[in-house]
Amino acid sequence: MYYPLIMRKLVVFTCLISIAAIGCNQNQSAKSTKASDTTARECYNSTVAKDSAALELYTVNKKITGKLHLMFAKKQHMNGEISGVFKGDTLYGDYIYTLGKGKETFKNPVAFLKKDGKLYQGYGELLTQYGRTFFDNKVPIDFDKGFVFEPIACK
Numbered sequence: 001m002y003y004p005l006i007m008r009k010l011v012v013f014t015c016l017i018s019i020a021a022i023g024c025n026q027n028q029s030a031k032s033t034k035a036s037d038t039t040a041r042e043c044y045n046s047t048v049a050k051d052s053a054a055l056e057l058y059t060v061n062k063k064i065t066g067k068l069h070l071m072f073a074k075k076q077h078m079n080g081e082i083s084g085v086f087k088g089d090t091l092y093g094d095y096i097y098t099l100g101k102g103k104e105t106f107k108n109p110v111a112f113l114k115k116d117g118k119l120y121q122g123y124g125e126l127l128t129q130y131g132r133t134f135f136d137n138k139v140p141i142d143f144d145k146g147f148v149f150e151p152i153a154c155k
Helices: 002-036
Strands: 039-048 051-060 063-071 078-087 090-099 105-115 118-121 126-129 132-135 148-152
Antiparallel strands (some): 051 063, 063 078, 078 090, 105 118
């Protein structure tokens, strides 16, 4: 009768030790991930005729976030946030922005081609499905029509 009770206690003790060891390993990997997180900051400006744009990007673990301000001479300004990832030499993401001083937000896809240290804004055919707007993958994105962002020193 004593033997099964000792075995159950031994099994429970072994499980508790295993759980503690797994928990310690997860904390170690979380610490090493945080230590390897690096933030890179890049700033860009662009001017086309009387229109201008400012772009500030942050890179953390290959994910891009940042701010994009588009200032137009004949249209309302657009101010907002970008989030996305690089796929090869192209940044694909979403731009959540407001028009002028409005409070209503809009969301559109964005694409920037990185070439020769510059970022070329892309324009493409947009589709909306289930409330989500995205680039039509059957039509190539044109990187020759948009802003060309030159790197500048961040302020």
